[in-house]
Amino acid sequence: EDKVVQSPLSLVVHEGDTVTLNCSYEVTNFRSLLWYKQEKKAPTFLFMLTSSGIEKKSGRLSSILDKKELFSILNITATQTGDSAIYLCAVIGFQKLVFGTGTRLLVSP
Amino acid sequence: GAGVSQSPSNKVTEKGKDVELRCDPISGHTALYWYRQRLGQGLEFLIYFQGNSAPDKSGLPSDRFSAERTGESVSTLTIQRTQQEDSAVYLCASSRGTSAIYEQYFGPGTRLTVT
Structure with missing residues (x-):
């Protein structure tokens, strides 16, 4: 059975901290791994990772994929209160996305 | 252009x-997906x-x-004889095709509450 596991389930940090969110997966016919940010209802796309070892970066966010160990991390540096959200990891299998349960991040001022 | 829209945004119904x-x-997206997200849980295809x-x-x-879809346009998700465990946010997504599933x-979303 395909599965995506994220950790931690929730995290509380202070503004300015750096956080690392984890995503491990077991998905047949792996194609890509995606990270989303969900603040209210609809998730917004952050990164798509297809190749191992190539860091994707956008501002204070970065992510990398390890296809040998079947995991990815999402880093957020110098966190801000606006980073508070649920971060979802999803893996593309055969024409379907398998989502993890998400990591709920709360950044306190 | 306009994004994906869903209605209603909130729905409260009796069991x-x-x-x-x-x-x-x-418009132009041939693939359409429905997901459910229960409170504190991940997206469920x-x-x-x-x-x-x-x-x-x-x-x-x-x-x-x-669920039904008319051609490549509107889709409706119907839940009959709702149960309390159906309470969740129902998300819809679209893409240019299932080969573009990553986009x-x-x-x-529609937040459904079954009382």
Whole structure:
């Protein structure tokens, strides 16, 4: 059975901290791994990772994929209160996305 | 252009009633997906449509759930005889095709509460 596991389930940090969110997966016919940010209802796309070892970066966010160990991390540096959200990891299998349960991040001022 | 829209944004219904949720995908997107997200849980795939092909219904949790799509436009998700465990946010997404599954655009969702 395909599965995506994220950790931690929730995290509380202070503004300015750096956080690392984890995503491990077991998905047949792996194609890509995606990270989303969900603040209210609809998730917004952050990164798509297809190749191992190539860091994707956008501002204070970065992510990398390890296809040998079947995991990815999402880093957020110098966190801000606006980073508070649920971060979802999803893996593309055969024409379907398998989502993890998400990591709920709360950044306190 | 306009994004994916869903209606209603919130729906409160009594246990046992039927509900219909609507999704308008982005124009030109041939693939449409429905997901469910229960409180504190991840997104659960329900069903997807690709063009005029038969939909993949493998994620529908029970025969009380059904979905239709007219061509490559509007889709409705129907839940019959609602139960309290159906309470969740129902998200719809669309993409240019299932080969572009990584470029799904999500609607704002419908929050369903079954009392």
